[in-house]
Amino acid sequence: xxxxxxxxxxxxxxxxxxxxxxxxxxxxxxxxxxxxxxxxxxxxxxxxxxxxxxxxxxxxxxxxxxxxxxxxxxxxxxxxxxxxxxxxxxxxxxxxxxxxxxxxxxxxxxxxxxxxxxxxxxxxxxxxxxxxxxxxxxxxxxxxxxxxxxxxxxxxxxxxxxxxxxxxxxxxxxxxxxxx
Amino acid sequence: xxxxxxxxxxxxxxxxxxxxxxxxxxxxxxxxxxxxxxxxxxxxxxxxxxxxxxxxxxxxxxxxxxxxxxxxxxxxxxxxxxxxxxxxxxxxxxxxxxxxxxxxxxxxxxxxxxxxxxxxxxxxxxxxxxxxxxxxxxxxxxxxxxxxxxxxxxxxxxxxxxxxxxxxxxxxxxxxxxxxxxxxxxxxxxxxxxxxxxxxxxxxxxxxxxxxxxxxxxxxxxxxxxxxxxxxxxxxxxxxxxxxxxxxxxxxxxxxxxxxxxxxxxxxxxxxxxxxxxxxxxxxxxxxxxxxxxxxxxxxxxxxxxxxxxxxxxxxxxxxxxxxxxxxxxxxxxxxxxxxxxxxxxxxxxxxxxxxxxxxxxxxxxxxxxxxxxxxxxxxxxxxxxxxxxxxxxxxxxxxxxxxxxxxxxxxxxxxxxxxxxxxxxxxxxxxxxxxxxxxxxxxxxxxxxxxxxxxxxxxxxxxxxxxxxxxxxxxxxxxxxxxxxxxxxxxxxxxxxxxxxxxxxxxxxxxxxx
Numbered sequence: 235x236x237x238x239x240x241x242x243x244x245x246x247x248x249x250x251x252x253x254x255x256x257x258x259x260x261x262x263x264x265x266x267x268x269x270x271x272x273x274x275x276x277x278x279x280x281x282x283x284x285x286x287x288x289x290x291x292x293x294x295x296x297x298x299x300x301x302x303x304x305x306x307x308x309x310x311x312x313x314x315x316x317x318x319x320x321x322x323x324x325x326x327x328x329x330x331x332x333x334x335x336x337x338x339x340x341x342x343x344x345x346x347x348x349x350x351x352x353x354x355x356x357x358x359x360x361x362x363x364x365x366x367x368x369x370x371x372x373x374x375x376x377x378x379x380x381x382x383x384x385x386x387x388x389x390x391x392x393x394x395x396x397x398x399x400x401x402x403x404x405x406x407x408x409x410x411x412x413x414x
Numbered sequence: 415x416x417x418x419x420x421x422x423x424x425x426x427x428x429x430x431x432x433x434x435x436x437x438x439x440x441x442x443x444x445x446x447x448x449x450x451x452x453x454x455x456x457x458x459x460x461x462x463x464x465x466x467x468x469x470x471x472x473x474x475x476x477x478x479x480x481x482x483x484x485x486x487x488x489x490x491x492x493x494x495x496x497x498x499x500x501x502x503x504x505x506x507x508x509x510x511x512x513x514x515x516x517x518x519x520x521x522x523x524x525x526x527x528x529x530x531x532x533x534x535x536x537x538x539x540x541x542x543x544x545x546x547x548x549x550x551x552x553x554x555x556x557x558x559x560x561x562x563x564x565x566x567x568x569x570x571x572x573x574x575x576x577x578x579x580x581x582x583x584x585x586x587x588x589x590x591x592x593x594x595x596x597x598x599x600x601x602x603x604x605x606x607x608x609x610x611x612x613x614x615x616x617x618x619x620x621x622x623x624x625x626x627x628x629x630x631x632x633x634x635x636x637x638x639x640x641x642x643x644x645x646x647x648x649x650x651x652x653x654x655x656x657x658x659x660x661x662x663x664x665x666x667x668x669x670x671x672x673x674x675x676x677x678x679x680x681x682x683x684x685x686x687x688x689x690x691x692x693x694x695x696x697x698x699x700x701x702x703x704x705x706x707x708x709x710x711x712x713x714x715x716x717x718x719x720x721x722x723x724x725x726x727x728x729x730x731x732x733x734x735x736x737x738x739x740x741x742x743x744x745x746x747x748x749x750x751x752x753x754x755x756x757x758x759x760x761x762x763x764x765x766x767x768x769x770x771x772x773x774x775x776x777x778x779x780x781x782x783x784x785x786x787x788x789x790x791x792x793x794x795x796x797x798x799x800x801x802x803x804x805x806x807x808x809x810x811x812x813x814x815x816x817x818x819x820x821x822x823x824x825x826x827x828x829x830x831x832x833x834x835x836x837x838x839x840x841x842x843x844x845x846x847x848x849x850x851x852x853x854x855x856x857x858x859x860x861x862x863x864x865x866x867x868x869x870x871x872x873x874x875x876x877x878x879x880x881x882x883x884x885x886x887x888x889x890x891x892x893x894x895x896x897x898x899x900x901x902x903x904x905x906x907x908x909x910x911x912x913x914x915x916x917x918x919x920x921x922x923x924x925x926x927x928x929x
Contacts, residue, residue, distance in 0.1 A: 242868040246855040255851025255870045256757045258765070269756050269852070 236321040237268045241279060241328035252279060252332065257323045275320060282312045283332050294335070298357040299364060306347030309333075309340060342368060354384055359391035362399050370406045377413045420551060420559035423501065440714050443528035444593040448601075449608045450522055451484050451585065452620070453674055453713065458488030459618055460672070467618040473598050474586075478574050479533075480594035487582040490538040496546050500536070501560050523550075523558075525587065530554030533588040535571060537579045545579065547571045606630040607663075611698045612673030614652070632656035632696075640737060644729055647703040651730065653737050659693040666692070667730055669716070670700045677715050681731065687738055688745045697737070699730045736878045739856040744881060760894055761850050763928040773924055775912075778905045779848050779869045850898075856881075862897035864905055871901055892929055899925045 238257035243250050254276045256268060285308055289301050309329075316322060326337045333340065342365045346355075349368060367374075367387055374380040383406070390396045397405065441449070452469060459467035464487060474481040491500060526532045532552040539545040548562040549571045561571055575586060589597065597604070601622045605613075606629075612618060613629035620627045631637075636655035641648055665680040683692025708716045708723050716723045738744050768777045848869055854876035861877045864870070873894055874880065880897070883889050903921045906912065912920075 240849060240868065240870070242851070242865065242870060244853060244865060244868075244872065246853065247857040251853065251855065253851050253853045253872065255849045255868070255872070256761060258761065258849050268758050272757070272851075 237271060237319060238321045238323055239272060239275070240324045241322060241332070242324075243331065252276070252283070252328075254279065257321075259323070271319060275316070278312070278315060279332075282308060286333055290334075297361070299355050299359055299361040300352075300357050302343060302361040302364075303347060303350065303352065303355040305333075306343035306345075310344050310347045313344065345371075350384070354388065356388050356391050358394070359387060359396065360399070363387060363391075363396065363402055366399065366403050366406065370410065373410045374406075377410065379409065379413060383409065417551065417553070417559060420549075420561045423550065423558040423560045440712065443525040444587075444589060444597060445604060446712075447482075447522060447525045447587060448597070448604055449674065449713065452605070452609055452612075453672070455484075455486035455488055455583075456612060456618060456673055458486070462489050464488055469618060469620045471601065471620065471622045473594065473623060474576075475594070476574065479531075480589045480591055481575070481586050482589055482594070482597060483577070483584065483586050485579070485582060485584045490540060490581070490583055491536075491546070493544070493546060496536075496538060496548070497562060501548060501562055522585070522587075526550050526552045526558055529590065531588070533586075535575065535577075535586040536583065537568070537577065537585075538583040539579075541580045602627050608675050609673065611652075611668075611670045611675065611700065614698070615673065617673045632660070638737065640733060642729070642733060644704060644726060649704060649726070649730065650698075650700040651733055651737075652698045652700075653734075654696055654698075655691070655741070656694045656696070659690055660696060664696050666695060667697050667699055667734055669705075669727075669730075670698050671702045671706050671709050671713075673700075673702075674713065676709060676713065679727070679731075681734065686735075686745060688743045691738075691741075691743045695738070695743075697730070697734055699733075701726055701730070732878075732882060735881060739876065739878055739881055742856070744856075744876075757850055757852070760891075760898065760928075763895075764850075764898060767924060767927045773920065773927070776902055776906065776920070776924065777848065778864055778866075778871075778902065862901040864901050871898060873897055895925060895928045899928075 238259050240255050240257050242253055242255055244253050245251075254272050256272065286305060289304055289308075290297065322328065326340075329335075329340055330337055335343070346364055346368050349371065350364070355364065364387075367383060371380055374383055387402075396402070455469050456467070458464070466487070468487050470483075470485040472483045474483055522534065526534050530553050532550075534550045535547065536550075537545060537547045545568060546563050547568045548560060549566070551559045551561075563571065577584060577586065605620055605622070605627050609620070610630050613620070613627070614631070632654045633656050638653040638655075640651045640653060642651070643649070662680055663678055665678065666683060667681070668678045669676040678696075681692075683695075686692070687695070704726050705716060705723060708720050710717060716727075718724070735744070767773050848864075848871050850871050850873070852875045853872045855874050856876035856878065858874055858877070860874055861880065862871065862873050865872060874897070880890075880893055883893050899921050902924070903917060906917045906921075907914065
């Protein structure tokens, strides 16, 4: 049985703290050993926030793709650990709040971390292009073109021949249409 | 001075009995002499508000033997006292009764008798007016002999001793070679040991062989002054975090009375203080205003059986732990890690209680009546489009980013059908209660509170009172129950859900129910 929790922010003595609370749903089924696990989770969560802040620096917008990929890996790892013992009732809200990223962006980060190898992410390709490619992943995979498109995108990045992002999205649509 | 020409010292039997009865000092006589002399000088400095209070200590070695010489600039010993009480063996009086006595006291007289061939010369007075002097001599197995001015001249009393005395009181004491070497070598350490607090707080200056002894400061960056009041009397606490581990005799609380160290108390810190900070933190606790009257005659300990002493010591210990918590150095013990009061057990107790008829109005997130919620039921007789039931909404999906819908009781969600075709019925649902969590916020004065936006109740496990009563487990569990009830009481009062008497009665009953 996963422990139902919420990650909330609390103001105490002028500072804001993240606190993990036990959610009141289904707690009757717990074994009576959740308090220590919650404390451990609190530490894990706090470490993740620190790691992400360290990578992120002041703002996300200047971050190279390799750093975004690193963030995705951290979030992926966190999800695996969290999913092992906890059900975070306000997952999206808390993650978005604490990592300062939208729900969709976080989902994309995690998915890209799953779909791409580290060497497949180049700083010469802005991360938004990988997001665009990832969003067409299923259609491209069905056509057997996803891996090929990864390579084409990175080649354009290396040769400094990337089209504009919106243009790239149009190119992806055309590739899919043409191959159907 | 010829031994045979001197008179026997008079003896005050009362003090003699006290000394024998209490086996007065733990320290050897030549060490006791130092603390008595500085202590009595400081008493005089304080009572006469002496400007620039100073003690000079020198060493003199001649063909006659080895000597230590003290001088203080407190007012001289009054003549009548010097000629009578001061010359009486084991008699000791304080300045409140006698006027300035400079240094005297049982310790100095005990020093004379502690070995054969001891000699103590006292000179007091102002060179512009009158100088008084006396000599005490002791030989093994003999009574102490005394020679006092004006019956004996100052030259007779001093003998071969070369002393410059202009003001205040000077004392010359003979030492063995071993004592002389020990004091000459270790005087700075001895002064720091007994009188560091006096030096730290600039109560007086001490010069040894012409060199000023400054206060010992373990780490200038890590000095923390914290005061508190008990029985309207102030206790000054100076906490230090040393860079290095300290000797056991400095750990962790050093009790101070009248600027002098009385005793230290080493606390059990290994399981409760992070890293090696338990061996690096100590506190000078100046309890003069509360415990001066409870110091033993030796000034090396308190009369610990007295309840006032116990109360003050307990309070200072509390302050020590508060300091540890405030520095974020408190760690939970192994026992705490392995045994805990489980939140879900508390939640169960409280939610069962709050769902009972008796306490039905105490759930801060539940309306006073049961909620009617619409659920799908093909045999139902109500069109769900007309239902005005309660729809529970969660913040978001709860599946760690993988999508999904949060259900409710029995895995069924509340139902609503815009088309009005689906049939259903309304069922009474009881709230499952409130969410609960623990926060470690030592600086927050609240022991518990309700986070209304998050529909949750928080217990502050870092609160000093909670930390103090962290063990045993049963006490900790009771405390958690108490602070939960406390938060609920405040909610009841703020929402004016009844008169205070009724709220307090119900709170007590709720506490009994869950404890």
